[in-house]
Amino acid sequence: MRKTEIGLYVHVPFCLAKCVYCDFVSYPYEERSAERYLRALDAEIDLWSGKLGETAVKSIYVGGGTPTCLGGRALSRLLRALRNRFSVLPGAEVTVEINPETAAAEMLEALLHEGVNRLSVGMQTADDALLRFLGRRHTAEEAAAMVITARRAGFDNVNLDLIFGIPGQDLPCWERTLGEAVALEPEHLSAYGLEIHHETPLGAAVAGGSVVPCREEEERAMYLRVIDFLSAHGYAHYEISNFARPGKESRHNRLYWEGEPYLGLGPAAHSYLDGCRWSNAADLSVYCENLDGHRLPVTGEVALNEEDEMAEAMFMGLRLIEGISCARFAARFGRKAEKVFAGKIEDLIAQDLLQREGDRLRLTAKALPVANVVFRNFV
Numbered sequence: 001m002r003k004t005e006i007g008l009y010v011h012v013p014f015c016l017a018k019c020v021y022c023d024f025v026s027y028p029y030e031e032r033s034a035e036r037y038l039r040a041l042d043a044e045i046d047l048w049s050g051k052l053g054e055t056a057v058k059s060i061y062v063g064g065g066t067p068t069c070l071g072g073r074a075l076s077r078l079l080r081a082l083r084n085r086f087s088v089l090p091g092a093e094v095t096v097e098i099n100p101e102t103a104a105a106e107m108l109e110a111l112l113h114e115g116v117n118r119l120s121v122g123m124q125t126a127d128d129a130l131l132r133f134l135g136r137r138h139t140a141e142e143a144a145a146m147v148i149t150a151r152r153a154g155f156d157n158v159n160l161d162l163i164f165g166i167p168g169q170d171l172p173c174w175e176r177t178l179g180e181a182v183a184l185e186p187e188h189l190s191a192y193g194l195e196i197h198h199e200t201p202l203g204a205a206v207a208g209g210s211v212v213p214c215r216e217e218e219e220r221a222m223y224l225r226v227i228d229f230l231s232a233h234g235y236a237h238y239e240i241s242n243f244a245r246p247g248k249e250s251r252h253n254r255l256y257w258e259g260e261p262y263l264g265l266g267p268a269a270h271s272y273l274d275g276c277r278w279s280n281a282a283d284l285s286v287y288c289e290n291l292d293g294h295r296l297p298v299t300g301e302v303a304l305n306e307e308d309e310m311a312e313a314m315f316m317g318l319r320l321i322e323g324i325s326c327a328r329f330a331a332r333f334g335r336k337a338e339k340v341f342a343g344k345i346e347d348l349i350a351q352d353l354l355q356r357e358g359d360r361l362r363l364t365a366k367a368l369p370v371a372n373v374v375f376r377n378f379v
């Protein structure tokens with residue numbers, strides 16, 4: 001019998017300082033908190049390695065936060081602990097997010113040595129004024145230099161994270177970012193529209209009227225432009241916000257979109273295993289206290305029923321440009337998607353938001369910029 005295969009996500013909840021738009025769980029880096037976190041994380045790895053038994057790990061993603069805040073030695077120890085205590089498959093994809101201001105050549109060499117085979121660089125934009133506006137601690141030139149350093153260290157799989165729809169950004173400015181990003185020849189690019197969360201400093205500035213958000217039509221134009229631009233430069237648009245050279249799609253992220261199991265470690269990390277979803281305590285102290293007492297810091301555990309799982313299979317699977325396979329849906333649930341969501345699928349096809357191609361149901365080009373409207377139909 002084939003062993004269960006999962007992905008592992010590790011959340012590192014520290015950054016040098018908080019960006020104005022950020023709603024991720026991240027604390028300002030401080031050595032003592034980081035040491036406490038690493039001890040707790042080690043205990044969490046231990047507890048889970050005992051529970052998972054034969055489960056094989058096919059991808060690891062160390063994200064945050066800013067994992068590289070921890071320094072090369074601590075990150076190497078963490079990666080070694082994961083390999084020593086979980087059954088990591090040969091050839092597993094191992095990604096670490098790096099930020100230009102906290103990673104150096106020696107650290108990247110150490111990561112490569114520990115089996116990291118994919119780096120994700122937070123470039124965001126090639127415009128230094130916008131980087132300052134966002135509260136990022138690096139320049140565009142430093143992000144570019146980071147990619148060159150990664151190449152020299154031996155990495156052949158690099159992702160660049162980009163953001164569009166930043167207040168003050170216009171289409172020509174976005175095109176310059178795309179041009180500079182492509183010139184670095186990354187294997188993968190992620191491009192997300194800036195989300196403005198009301199509890200962030202940026203959200204407060206927008207609510208107070210001191211910052212004017214990007215207009216919806218302008219943001220949509222930037223989204224459509226990234227699709228054309230990257231397609232013209234040889235990148236396949238394989239997920240709403242993700243683009244890759246052939247064979248370089250993110251295997252770890254694919255697992256989320258395809259409804260496969262994953263385990264999240266670290267504060268606020270989410271998990272989906274054995275039909276249950278939960279998240280870890282987001283508060284760093286609560287997370288550490290639980291693990292000091294040898295308890296998993298699990299909160300909000302929900303056992304998904306079949307209706308929930310079918311809805312998720314639709315709205316996560318439709319994020320992929322290839323869409324969902326109706327045969328795979330039927331094999332997984334013993335029911336046909338076309339029957340379960342009969343009225344909805346037909347309505348969306350009639351509105352030219354969904355299309356059927358052979359076995360697959362997928363979003364139309366018209367639906368891509370308004371994908372959330374489509375997904376709401378399945379929730």
Ligand code: SF4
Binds near residue numbers: 019022
């Ligand atoms: S670097 Fe990323 S996680 Fe850290 S504050 Fe900025 S946006 Fe948030």
